[in-house]
Amino acid sequence: MIDNDNGLYAAFKAKDARFDGRFFVGISSTGIYCRPVCRAKQPKIENCTFYSTAAEAEQAGYRPCLLCRPELAPGTSITDATVNLVYRAARMLEKNCGSGQSIAEIAGRLGCTDRHLRRVFTAAYHVSPVQYLQTCRLLLAKNLLTDTDLSVLEVAMVAGFGSLRRFNDLFKKQYKLSPTALRKHNSEEKHQDNITLVLSYRPPYHWEDMLRFLAGRAITGIEVVKNNEYMRTVHLENSEGKPVYGWIRVGHQSKRNALSVTVSQALLSVLPQVLARIRHLFDLYCDPDAVYETLQVMNDIRPNLCTLGTRVPGCFNAFEMVVRAVLGQQITVKAASTLAARIVQTYGTPIQTGFEGLTHVFPSPEDILALNGPIENHLGPLGVIAARAKTIYELAQAFVQGEIDFDLPAQPEEEMKRLMAIRGIGSWTAQYIAMRAMEWPDAFLETDAGVKKALPPYTAKELLEIAEAWRPWRSYATVNLWNTL
Known part of the structure; x- marks a missing residue:
């Protein structure tokens, strides 16, 4: 309290x-x-x-x-967490609330004991991890009951309750009404073939800048940006380890300070994962005022160099983004997209979405490792030089073996060192991956052509010195610089 x-x-x-x-x-x-x-x-x-x-x-x-609906509130920013471990634990609980993972399993992924996690979590948030997880599930269920026509049983399963009876009992105990009574209170009928929810953010939000960035790097067959919306294919695994395929569509509701998210029915079993990845992709956890408080000094160099509300584009699929980053080394953004599209057409998995341009899911790390013979023999004919093909193969191994943590790691600098131990991964690539995949807010790409073009005539060394004043938000500074071009 x-x-x-x-x-x-x-x-x-x-x-x-x-x-x-x-x-x-x-x-x-x-x-x-x-x-x-x-x-x-x-x-x-x-x-x-x-x-x-x-x-x-x-x-x-x-x-x-029932009016303001707390389940729609933006998530906690990393700046609000007194302990990085607690912040990462809260995010993991939100992401996995439908998977049935135990607190002990989540603590193991965080590299600590469940006893230690309970102690520091309770000290920071004044509730236990189990109580926090319970609220995540209840609020997700409330959101689904209000905004979709899913059956109460489907809602219970998607939110991770495991049984209808357990869901009904806990809902009544906590909210003093039954799930069906909530449905009656919200009497508007919905007949949707797919699921549409909203995810809130803290304003302002530069939606056009975000779409422009994603459109410039969209991979044919995987992503489409049109009609002021972002669409993509999805491949995830459910709690039983079975592959799940589908699609998502994301639009902007500026008057509500929210994004509208439409998810195909096939993705229901992994809905919490999908929502967590969308929040990451569109940087919905950001506290723009906290970022701007530090970065407004950029405007002393040149007016409007930094604007309030700029977000860092994340990623939905870490392996896809990492491969795209390697392909983009020393070539244009457009050329890298062309190479990525060839890989998708050759080794991606075809799926049916009903949308023009959404035809495949990106090959998984396991798909790359399963290719027979030297990797350059497979990627070379597509235009990928041998050195980069080998780098992609080593990255696939790192994903499969868990050698590098790409999912909100506790020490991004250590993960970047492991990345740079891979032949073909330099500082630029490691920083870019940390910024977009690992949610590292303090990455800075002083050798990036766009950064240099935005701040002439400074050298890379001088840019690095100037950027010291922009910590711990140098990732946001980088995006602000790109947006001025």
Whole structure:
């Protein structure tokens, strides 16, 4: 619980979207908890208690507001986490809430004991990992019940409850109404062939800049950017290790400070994974004000060099992005996209989506390792030089063997060192991969042609010195520089 603070109450009273997801307000007179942007009648300050997470508010006995819908709040920014381990654990719990993974398994992936994880997590968020996971599942279920026509049983399974009875019991206990009663409260009928949800962000958000970046690097057959939307194919594994194929479509709802996400029915069993990857791809966890507070000094060099709301494009498929980065070494963005498209057409898996341009999923690391004979014999005829083909093969081995952590690692600098131990991976490639795949906010590409072009006539060494003032947000500084070109 956060001490009652007039500053937080003022943000709540102003409906300031910059604070959305950064705290929640428990209202004793109604027994509900709200987002700071809730448009319901303003409660008196003496009836308000402030919480850092939705899970903490629920454990205090509050139910989620049906008007502002706390399940739609943006996720926690890394700047808000007092302990990096706790932040990574929270993200992992959100991503895997439907997989049935135990806290011990998640602690193992984080490199600590479950006892240590429980201790530091509870100290930081005032709820246990199990309680946080429970809230993740309940809020996802509430979102699905409100915005889709999935059956209650389907909702229970997608959200990771394992059984309908367990879901009903916990929902009633926590929210004081049944799932079917919530459906009746939200009486609007929906008849969708696919699932459409919304994911919120903290404004402002430069959607056009993000789409422009992704469109310039789109791989034919995998990604399409048109009609102000981003679409792509998806290949994931469900909790049983079975492959799942489908597609997603992402649009922008600027008035709601949110992205609309449409997911094919085939991806229901991996929906939490899909939503987590979309949040990563579009950098929805970002706190733009915290970033701009540091980077606004860039405008002393040249006006409008840094703009409030710039995001770092992440990735949906880490292996796909890593291969694309290697292909892009010392050639144009367009040429790299051409090479990636040839690999997809030759070794990707064809799928049916019903959308023009979405025809394949990118080959997996296992697909690359399964090719018989020297890798250059396979990729060479596609135009990939032997050195880069061998680098791609070694990266596939690193993915399969788990030698490098590409999924929000605790020490990105150490992972970058391991990357650079692979022949063909230099500083530029390692920094670029860390920025887009590992969510490292402090990567800087001083030798990048675009960065040099944005800041003439500085040398790479001088750029590195200047960028010291931009820590720990040099990834955002890099994107700001690219956006000026």
